[in-house]
Amino acid sequence: MAVAKPNTSGLPRRVLGIDPGSVKTGFGVIEVNGANAQYISSGVIQAGSGPFAERLHNIYQAIVEVITQHGIMEAAIEEVFLNRNAQSALKLGQGRGAAMCACAGAGLAVSEYTPRAVKQALVGRGGAEKDQVGYMVRAILGLKGDIKEDAADALAVALTHVQQDRFNARVAGQRG
Amino acid sequence: MAVAKPNTSGLPRRVLGIDPGSVKTGFGVIEVNGANAQYISSGVIQAGSGPFAERLHNIYQAIVEVITQHGIMEAAIEEVFLNRNAQSALKLGQGRGAAMCACAGAGLAVSEYTPRAVKQALVGRGGAEKDQVGYMVRAILGLKGDIKEDAADALAVALTHVQQDRFNARVAGQRG
Numbered sequence: 001m002a003v004a005k006p007n008t009s010g011l012p013r014r015v016l017g018i019d020p021g022s023v024k025t026g027f028g029v030i031e032v033n034g035a036n037a038q039y040i041s042s043g044v045i046q047a048g049s050g051p052f053a054e055r056l057h058n059i060y061q062a063i064v065e066v067i068t069q070h071g072i073m074e075a076a077i078e079e080v081f082l083n084r085n086a087q088s089a090l091k092l093g094q095g096r097g098a099a100m101c102a103c104a105g106a107g108l109a110v111s112e113y114t115p116r117a118v119k120q121a122l123v124g125r126g127g128a129e130k131d132q133v134g135y136m137v138r139a140i141l142g143l144k145g146d147i148k149e150d151a152a153d154a155l156a157v158a159l160t161h162v163q164q165d166r167f168n169a170r171v172a173g174q175r176g
Numbered sequence: 177m178a179v180a181k182p183n184t185s186g187l188p189r190r191v192l193g194i195d196p197g198s199v200k201t202g203f204g205v206i207e208v209n210g211a212n213a214q215y216i217s218s219g220v221i222q223a224g225s226g227p228f229a230e231r232l233h234n235i236y237q238a239i240v241e242v243i244t245q246h247g248i249m250e251a252a253i254e255e256v257f258l259n260r261n262a263q264s265a266l267k268l269g270q271g272r273g274a275a276m277c278a279c280a281g282a283g284l285a286v287s288e289y290t291p292r293a294v295k296q297a298l299v300g301r302g303g304a305e306k307d308q309v310g311y312m313v314r315a316i317l318g319l320k321g322d323i324k325e326d327a328a329d330a331l332a333v334a335l336t337h338v339q340q341d342r343f344n345a346r347v348a349g350q351r352g
Contacts, residue, residue, distance in 0.1 A: 052288070053251075056273050057280035075229075080266065089262035093269020094276065097232050101274045104233035112228075 014040065014070055016103070017158025018063070018077040019150050022095035023047055025059050026150025029070045030141065030158045037162055039141040040070055042151035047095065056098040063102035075103040076111045076161035078118065078153065113160050118153075121160040190216065190246055192279070193334025194239070194253040195326050198271035199223055201235050202326025205246045206317065206334045213338055215317040216246055218327035223271065232274040239278035251279040252287045252337035254294065254329065289336050294329075297336040 012033040019026035028042040045062040047055035066072065077100060080092055103110045116126040122136040134152040137143070140159060147155075188209040195202035204218040221238040223231035242248065253276060256268055279286045292302040298312040310328040313319070316335060323331075 051280075051285065053276040053280035053284075053286035056277045060277045060281065084262055086260055086262050086265035089265040090256060090269040090272075093266040094273030096266075097270030097273030098277045100229040100270065101232045101236045101277055104227075104229035105236065108229075109227065110229035 013074065013162075014072050015158045015161055016063075016066060016070070016072040016075040016108070017154040017156065017161065018075065018099050018103075019153035019157060020077060020080065020092065020096035020099050021047075021150070022055070022091040024150050025062070025095060025099055026148070026152070026154035027063065027066050028151055028155030028158050029066065029072065030155065030162070032162050037140060037159060039143055039155070041066070042147065042155055044148050044150045052094075056094055059095055059098040060102045063099050064106060067103065067106045067108065072106070072108060074111070074161070075108045076113060076157045077103075078157050079112045079114045081115060111161050111164070113157055113164070117164075118156050118160045121163045122156055189250065189338075190248050191334045191337055192239075192242060192246070192248040192251040192284070193330040193332065193337065194251065194275050194279075195329035195333060196253060196256065196268065196272035196275050197223075197326070198231070198267040200326050201238070201271060201275055202324070202328070202330035203239065203242050204327055204331030204334050205242065205248065206331065206338070208338050213316060213335060215319060215331070217242070218323065218331055220324050220326045228270075232270055235271055235274040236278045239275050240282060243279070243282045243284065248282070248284060250287070250337070251284045252289060252333045253279075254333050255288050255290045257291065287337050287340070289333055289340070293340075294332050294336045297339045298332055 012031045015030050015032060017028040025045040027045060029040040031038045031040050045059055048058050080096065100110055119128040119133055120126040123132045133156050134149065137152045137155045137159065141155065188207045191206050191208060193204040201221040203221060205216040207214045207216050221235055224234050256272065276286055295304040295309055296302040299308045309332050310325065313328045313331045313335065314323065317331065
């Protein structure tokens with residue numbers, strides 16, 4: 001596994017988290033400054049009801065806009081459950097491909113985390129319930145009120161990525 | 177089903193066919209002028225061995241280049257076999273998503289054809305062997321020598337699209 005490079009730019013890091021889908025794609029942007037993670041933006045991209053290729057391009061285009069608008073420096077995306085049939089895996093894969101494509105096109109590295117790793121990072125238990133993840137996202141980022149599930153999942157992936165980076169940096173520090 | 181609009185521009189049509197994959201993506205470009213289909217270009221895009229998001233973007237970028245270079249006006253892509261497991265369907269979906277995304281981004285309509293429809297269109301039998309399709313592609317386009325299988329499949333999808341369009345136009349003509 002590649003060890004994350006510490007951010008030596010002095011700039012706060014902007015991280016994009018993505019919860020992929022073929023119909024709805026959640027996104028969440030956080031800013032990381034030392035030990036502090038701050039909420040910047042989140043939302044749910046609707047792929048629309050046009051021809052399928054157009055829907056994929058809507059996802060692509062919306063992710064490119066989020067990256068540009070918020071000066072994103074790195075991205076993290078949820079790996080998907082595979083206890084589903086090949087037809088739905090194919091559809092989901094196409095949506096996920098569009099989102100990853102947009103990140104790579106903007107020059108971003110894209111880290112991938114399983115739902116289990118996200119639960120482990122946020123709740124401390126890989127088998128945690130989904131609503132516990134949403135609760136922790138709101139608590140960590142100090143969010144009031146409701147947030148859509150796909151957006152919360154995307155923020156959770158971004159927070160997982162930051163935590164993983166800190167862990168990697170610590171491991172590298174101990175080794176170095 | 178939408179009935180294809182006849183090409184009233186007077187220009188020969190450039191059609192891009194795509195045989196999608198996560199590792200190799202075949203493409204084929206043909207030019208259609210009345211009843212005549214002419215070979216323009218074909219090849220196999222290698223997604224490379226970099227990070228996964230980068231591989232997807234390589235596919236995206238290569239398809240954009242083919243579209244731009246050859247002045248493509250419409251695209252056709254092969255629907256995928258689903259008698260495979262969810263893991264491989266997901267991977268294939270991601271590659272296919274990148275390719276479709278590139279087409280939609282260039283403003284192209286993307287038609288989809290099953291392998292069975294392609295065999296039916298080219299060989300006259302949905303259950304035809306794969307090498308019969310390659311043989312017919314070479315015969316119809318007057319190609320000498322070998323052509324890579326993925327490129328031949330992509331040309332077959334493009335030819336299927338043209339044949340389907342002619343059929344739709346005839347049906348519309350009979351109804352009109």
